[in-house]
Amino acid sequence: MRCCYHGWLFGVNGQVLETPGDPPGSALKDRLFHGAYPCKEYKGLIFGYFGPPDSIPEFPIFDSYDYPGDGLVPYCITYPCNWLQVQENVMDPAHAVFLHTRVTFSHFSDTWGELPVMDFVETPTGMIYVTTRRWKDKVWVRSNDIIMPNLAQVGHIWEDGQDAKQFGRVGITRWTTPIDNRTCKVIGWRHFHPEVNPRGIGKEEDCGLEKVDFYGQGAGGSFEERQRLPGDYDAIVTQRPIALHGLEHLTYCDKGVVMLRKLLRRDIRKVAAGEEPPRSTLRSGGAIPTYCHDTVLAIPPIAGVDDLELQEEVGRRVTEIVISGDHHAADDRHDIVRKLLSEYESSVASQAAA
Known part of the structure; x- marks a missing residue:
């Protein structure tokens, strides 16, 4: 890599190879070394390691990286605010009811407007939210x-x-990914496979630099338009460049945000004490199991059973199957989880038919 300003040439490890503006025989390049970090290119993204060079961990491969029929399309969006308030959005399922459905229009589907039974559960990799909704004769757990x-x-x-x-x-x-305290970037992949794009709504060509193929994820549109039809981006960045937690009034809806902050503080303290943060030791087919899912079970209301209590029980049992048990270290984990969920669906549905 050559600097455009004075022509210095650097090797990939940071070594200064040439300082062409210096007199012949200059030893300056032998005394200087530029900082450099190892990188890995993987499925269209570049990952850097910035920790101690003598303890580089194994590059983590999660089971969502190589899924049958999947096309991973990279995208990146810049947010002019602190990274944490962007990350917390993922553990705030209540906003999907209002911001994404009731307040403006259905950004995704009308089903999102049903207020779900909510739970938040630790996993071997971190945490999940659990939302359970009744939609006609089915129960949707996400x-x-x-x-x-x-x-x-x-x-x-x-x-x-x-x-x-x-x-x-x-x-x-x-x-x-934080850039500084007041700027961050969401960098990732949109997945395109039949389970997540069955009707062809997703558009690969709409994913890329500062864009992704669903509503409200960037600064597009005029300020007036975004006031009338806000999306995630608008709700997040208008909390200030750094949201002030001391001004918050946290409620039942914020349980996931609270849990995420607690887990983050726990891990920060571990690292500060010289300990390693928790990592999942599970492997399924060589990959680390993950727990994001949509499960829709044909379970109608049961006579004499409070339906909210039924939804809560379905959500609890589905989550147990998804995150617990020896089958999570099996190579055919996905098949086993689906078989167990299908068996559970049949057992509960039979009660409704009785």
């Missing part, structure tokens, strides 16, 4: 992943809860 500290995974964006499925997988994998 979980987004947080993989600590700054990786997140989101399911099928246009899921409508109408078609039965077990353990439908990831629609977005993204890192919220």
Whole structure:
């Protein structure tokens, strides 16, 4: 790499190879060394390692990186605010009811406007939210992943809860990467496979630099338009460049945000004490299991059973199957999870038919 200003030439490891403006025989290049960090190019993204050179960890491969029939399309969006308020959005399922559905229009589907039964559960990689909704004769359970500290995974964006499925997988994998305290970038992949784009709504050509193929994720449109029809970007960046937690009034809807902050503080303290942050030791087919999913079960209301209590129980049991058990270290983990979910669906549906 050559500097355009004075022509210095650098090797990939930071070594200064030439200082052409200096007198012949100058030893300056032998006394200087530029900082350099190892990089890995993987499926269209470049990952850098910035930690101690004597303890470079294995590059983590998660099970969503190589899914059957999947096309990973890189995208990147800049946010003029602190990274944490962008990351917290993924653990705030209540905003999908209002921002994405009731307040303006249905950004994804009308089903998102149903206020779900909510839960938040730790996983071997971080945490998930669990939202459970009734939609006609089905129960839709959805979980987004947080993989600590700054990786997140989101399911099928246009899921409508109408078609039965077990353990439908990831629609977005993204890192919220700080640039400085007041700027960050969301960098990741949109996934394109039949489970997350069954009706062809997703558009690969609309994903890339400062753009992605669903509503409200960037600064596009005039200020007036964004006031009337706000999206995630507008709700996040208008919290100030750095949201002031001391001015917050956290409620039931913010339980996921609170849990995420607690996990982040836990890991910060571990690193500050010289310890390693927690990492999942599970492997399935050589990859680290993840827990983002959409599961839609054909479970109608049951006579004599409070339906909200039924939804809560379905969400709890589905989550147990998705995150717990020895099968998460099996090479055919996906098949086992789907089989267990199908068996559970049949057992509950039979009670409704009785």
